[in-house]
Amino acid sequence: MSVPGCAKPAAVPLDVIRERGQREVFCGLTGIVWMHRKIQDAFFLVVGSRTCAHLIQSAAGVMIFAEPRFATAIIDERDLAGMADMNEELDREVKRLLQRRPDIKLLFLVGSCPSEVIKLDLQRAAERLSEQYMPEVRVLNYSGSGIETTFTEGEDTCLEALVPVCPQPPADAAQQLLIVGALPDIVEDQFRRLFDKLGIDNLAFLPPRKSSDLPSIGGNTRYLLAQPFLTATADALNKRGAQRLPAPFPFGAEGTTAWLQAAATAWGVAAETFREVTAAAEQRARSAVARYRFQLADKSIFFFPDSQLEVPLARFLHNELGMQLCEVGSPYLHKVHLAEEFAMLPADVRLSEGQHVENQLDRCIEQAPDLVVCGLGLANPLEARGIRTKWAIELLFTPIHGYDQAGDCAELFARPLIRQDKLAV
Ligand code: SF4
Numbered sequence: 214m215s216v217p218g219c220a221k222p223a224a225v226p227l228d229v230i231r232e233r234g235q236r237e238v239f240c241g242l243t244g245i246v247w248m249h250r251k252i253q254d255a256f257f258l259v260v261g262s263r264t265c266a267h268l269i270q271s272a273a274g275v276m277i278f279a280e281p282r283f284a285t286a287i288i289d290e291r292d293l294a295g296m297a298d299m300n301e302e303l304d305r306e307v308k309r310l311l312q313r314r315p316d317i318k319l320l321f322l323v324g325s326c327p328s329e330v331i332k333l334d335l336q337r338a339a340e341r342l343s344e345q346y347m348p349e350v351r352v353l354n355y356s357g358s359g360i361e362t363t364f365t366e367g368e369d370t371c372l373e374a375l376v377p378v379c380p381q382p383p384a385d386a387a388q389q390l391l392i393v394g395a396l397p398d399i400v401e402d403q404f405r406r407l408f409d410k411l412g413i414d415n416l417a418f419l420p421p422r423k424s425s426d427l428p429s430i431g432g433n434t435r436y437l438l439a440q441p442f443l444t445a446t447a448d449a450l451n452k453r454g455a456q457r458l459p460a461p462f463p464f465g466a467e468g469t470t471a472w473l474q475a476a477a478t479a480w481g482v483a484a485e486t487f488r489e490v491t492a493a494a495e496q497r498a499r500s501a502v503a504r505y506r507f508q509l510a511d512k513s514i515f516f517f518p519d520s521q522l523e524v525p526l527a528r529f530l531h532n533e534l535g536m537q538l539c540e541v542g543s544p545y546l547h548k549v550h551l552a553e554e555f556a557m558l559p560a561d562v563r564l565s566e567g568q569h570v571e572n573q574l575d576r577c578i579e580q581a582p583d584l585v586v587c588g589l590g591l592a593n594p595l596e597a598r599g600i601r602t603k604w605a606i607e608l609l610f611t612p613i614h615g616y617d618q619a620g621d622c623a624e625l626f627a628r629p630l631i632r633q634d635k636l637a638v
Contacts, residue, residue, distance in 0.1 A: 228562070229546065234569025237590050238519050238544060239268075239606070240359030241367025242325060246273040247609055248371055249282040251395045252420050254318040257283040258310065259357065260303065260335060261325030272606075282317075284310070288329045299333055307342055311350055319351050319424035321371065326358040351378065351424065363544045365442040365520045365609065368395055372419060375427065376449035379419075382429040389415045390476055391428055391455065393446060394439030397612045398422065404463075404615060407473060410490040411482050419446075430455050435479050437472060439463060439614060441554075442521035444547055461553040463614045464522075464622060465529035466498035471553070494616040501620025502533050508627040508634075510535035515577050517587035518542035518568045519605035524554045526586075526608065526622075531559060534623055538562050539580045542573060584629060601629040 242265055245257045259265050266285035273281065286306045288299060303322075311317060320342070324335045339354040346352060355370040356362060362370060372393065382389070390413050392404065401418055408416050417428035419436075428434075434455035438447065441462055451457070460475035461468045470491055477487045514536050516523040523543045530536040538558075542565040565573065570591075577585060578598065585595050585602045592602040603626055613622040 228564065230540075230563065230565040232565060232567045232569040232572060234567075234572065236363070236544075236568045237517070237570045237588050238568070239272075239364035239588065240326070241357035241362030241364060241370060242268055242323065242359075243272055243364040243606070243609075244357065244367030244371060245269060245283050245323065247395055248368060248420070249273075251398075251422065252319065252424060253422055254316060254424050255282065255321060256310070256314065256317040256319070257321045257323050258307070259283065259285040259323045259325060260288060260330050260333065261285050261323075262327040262330075263287055265325045265327075280314075288327060288333070299329070300338060303333075303338055304342065307346075307352070311346060317350060319353070320346075321374070322352065322354040323367075323371075324354065324356040324358055326360045331358075353378065363519070363521075364606070365440070365522070366445075366544075368440070369443050369445050372443060372446040373449045375420060376430065376446065376453065379427045379453075380429045382431040382433050386429070386431065386433040387415050388480070389417060389429070389434050390480075391417050391419055391430065391434050391436040391450075392439050393419045393436050393443055393450065395420055396439055396614055400612050400614050400618065403617055407490060407494070408476065411473070411477055411480070411486065413476055413480050413482070435476070437476055438550060440522070441525055441547070441550060442545075444545070444550070447550065457550075459549075459553055461528070461557060462522075462525040464525045465533045465619050466495045466502060466616060467532055467557075468525060468529060469498065469614075469616050469619070470495050491616075498616040498619035499533075502623045504620060505623040505627040506534055508630050509623065511537060512583040512630065513537040513539050513580070514584045514586065514626070515539040515580060515582040516541045516543070517570075517573060517577070517585065517591060517605070518544045518565065519586070519588050520608055521545060522605075522608050523586070524551050524558070524564070527562070528554050528557045529619075529622065530626060531562075532557060533619075534626075536626075539582045540565055540573075540576060542566075542568065544568065584626065586626075601633055603629055 249257050322335050322339050335354040339352045342352040353374045355374040357367040430453045432454035435458050436455050437458050458475040460472045463469040463472040523541050527538050527541040540563045546566045595602050612618045
């Protein structure tokens with residue numbers, strides 16, 4: 214199926230540099246920062262080292278007002294003979310936690326990369342604990358290890374773990390639309406209203422706001438990915454018989470319209486109804502975005518691989534704001550999930566997959582872009598060279614999906630350039 218309004222997906226992405234080498238990117242534990250806000254009765258227990266605890270605490274450091282719904286069970290160095298004790302310790306920690314926090318209904322044991330944690334079979338631990346605490350509390354596990362995941366892939370492994378415990382729909386269930394990817398509640402509500410107006414009311418979200426609201430998944434499920442980094446989750450959904458609706462991602466006016474259109478087409482919504490429902494919101498988004506054209510048009514941008522949001526955001530910045538793309542790096546380019554995005558990029562765009570940070574820094578410095586999107590570790594050295602930067606992590610912590618956020622998304626990229634102009638006055 215192709216999405217009306219989009220060019221035919223490119224069979225092969227254009228000019229792709231594939232690199233392996235040193236990476237500069239957070240691990241998948243970072244996803245806990247937004248996932249724990251989304252699933253309101255879940256708790257994320259990282260089984261890790263002091264480093265993991267520091268990462269989580271500094272990434273989510275603002276959570277001092279409420280009791281946080283994440284913690285780290287610190288595993289110290291020990292030999293294989295100590296593994297049985299480690300399981301007992303974990304059981305004790307979980308017992309203490311669940312006694313103290315009866316609000317927890319879903320407990321994730323989150324694996325990390327210290328060798329002691331790798332030796333521990335967290336899947337068996339989760340099964341053992343689930344048997345003990347079900348039906349009050351379900352215990353699942355996933356990996357946020359820096360060896361296996363880059364920072365948005367923690368959400369992918371978390372959602373992948375949820376899919377097998379989602380219920381099966383009845384055989385005669387009506388077609389259901391599933392939106393996949395953690396969205397801020399306000400964005401979810403906006404999309405729900407739009408789908409309602411389109412007559413698509415059999416709608417569910419993964420992850421849900423409460424673990425008791427896990428959506429049913431089966432052959433009646435058609436799903437739209439809201440995030441481009443959900444490869445393992447999509448595979449798990451496909452295995453359950455669900456079908457992905459090919460679409461670009463809902464960033465900017467253009468991406469949001471094409472994303473909604475993919476569902477509208479699958480539901481047979483009349484073109485006239487679609488325009489009636491979307492036209493005003495799309496126009497508002499275009500006007501909000503246009504306010505930042507002055508700062509961003511013809512400016513050059515370079516993406517280091519970080520969040521996997523790079524391709525859709527590059528498409529938005531190029532097509533709707535007139536930015537010039539120097540290089541669009543991503544940890545991983547999923548040819549199928551990104552096919553509609555590739556088709557909307559300029560033909561001569563340079564894409565890179567994976568990372569060799571030294572080589573990429575050389576290319577970046579040589580091109581001297583007006584703006585670089587990168588992780589925190591690269592931002593300071595680049596700023597010191599007079600290159601303006603945008604931290605990729607902000608793209609996950611700020612609502613940027615959909616029509617109503619399109620202007621905010623543009624503003625995120627304009628902000629470093631506006632600040633530079635102010636400092637120059
Ligand atoms: S999981 Fe690995 S990369 Fe992530 S904080 Fe822990 S030790 Fe560091």
